[in-house]
Amino acid sequence: RDERIRQLRNKFSAEANETFAPHINANSHALAAAAQAPLFDGGRLVVPGVSIGGSVVDRLSAEAAVSAERRAMREAQRSEEEMRTCTFKPMVNEPPRCVHGEAIDGADFFERLKQHAEQAEAKRQE
Structure with a gap:
C-alpha cells in the first residue's frame, strides 16, 4: 500500500513539472466571443423584437426561429461552397423532341402512345 501511494505521489510531482499550457489566438477568442455574445445575456436568449419577460413559448419559438435561420444560412453557405469547388460540368445532349413532349404531328408522348395502342x-x- 505504501508503495502504491509513493508511486502516485511521484506521478503527481512529475506532472506538476510539465509545462503544457494551451493558448488560444486572438482570432479564435474573438470568434468564440461573437458566437456567444448575441444570443445569450446572463443565460437567457436575447432575440431582437422579443421581450425578455415573455412567455416560455415565445422564447422557445424565437430560439427555434433563430436556430432555423442559422441552419438555413449554414446550408446555403455549404451548398455555395460546394458549387464553387465543383468543376465538372458535363456536356449532355438534349432529349429528342419526340420523347420530350413535342411530336412531329403536335401530339405529346402519351397521346402518341395511346394512339399506337x-x-x-x-x-x-381484324
Missing part, C-alpha cells in the same frame, strides 16, 4: 388493338381485331 389503339392502332395495335385495331390490327388485332
Whole structure:
C-alpha cells in the first residue's frame, strides 16, 4: 500500500513539472466571443423584437426561429461552397423532341402512345 501511494505521489510531482499550457489566438477568442455574445445575456436568449419577460413559448419559438435561420444560412453557405469547388460540368445532349413532349404531328408522348395502342388493338381485331 505504501508503495502504491509513493508511486502516485511521484506521478503527481512529475506532472506538476510539465509545462503544457494551451493558448488560444486572438482570432479564435474573438470568434468564440461573437458566437456567444448575441444570443445569450446572463443565460437567457436575447432575440431582437422579443421581450425578455415573455412567455416560455415565445422564447422557445424565437430560439427555434433563430436556430432555423442559422441552419438555413449554414446550408446555403455549404451548398455555395460546394458549387464553387465543383468543376465538372458535363456536356449532355438534349432529349429528342419526340420523347420530350413535342411530336412531329403536335401530339405529346402519351397521346402518341395511346394512339399506337389503339392502332395495335385495331390490327388485332381484324
